[in-house]
Amino acid sequence: MIKKVPTAGDHTLSRCSKCKETSNHTIVAMVGDRVARVECNVCGSVHNHRGTAAPKPRSASPRTSAQPRKTRAQAQWADMIAAADQTKAIPYNIKTRVRTGDLINHPSFGMGQILSTTRPNKMEIIFEQGVKLLLCNVAD
Incomplete structure (x- = not known):
């Protein structure tokens, strides 16, 4: 033919x-x-012209063997939680007076540690999801 x-x-x-x-x-x-x-x-x-190419075949096996990598913040958080006494964690409240190094138990983000405070009313906290900037009452 x-x-x-x-x-x-x-x-x-x-x-x-x-x-x-x-x-x-x-x-x-x-x-x-x-x-x-x-x-x-x-x-x-x-x-x-855009030809009618056959769709690309998908791989037969799903990629379940690869574990997602931990970020630097997640690794730092894991080390911090392992070394900290979680019974001394303060429940998060904007009005509670806090200092750098305090453990905070946040209702949405979970357990975290204060990395730094900025006057008049902000703090950086490291959680499992990463570092968050939250409102607070900075202690003297």
Whole structure:
């Protein structure tokens, strides 16, 4: 069987950039033996030829063996929790007076430790999700 080389004016399948579908197109321009531009027979738009390539096969096995990496903050938080006495944690409240190094138990973020305080009313706390900036009452 002889395969016919496409020429301008022939029809081919292409993915239309306007319709977002693969449909029949008329070849408008060729570059050598390659189809360059086509006109959609559905909407009439002229665009570069986008062939109908088969979808890429997915890998057979899901990637369950790879564990997500811990960030530097998560590793620092894990070390801090292991060394800290969690019974001395202060429940988070904006009005509670705090100092750098205090343990805080936040209702949403969990256990954390104050890294620094900024006057008049801010503190940086390291939690498992990362470092957060929260409001507080800075102790003298």
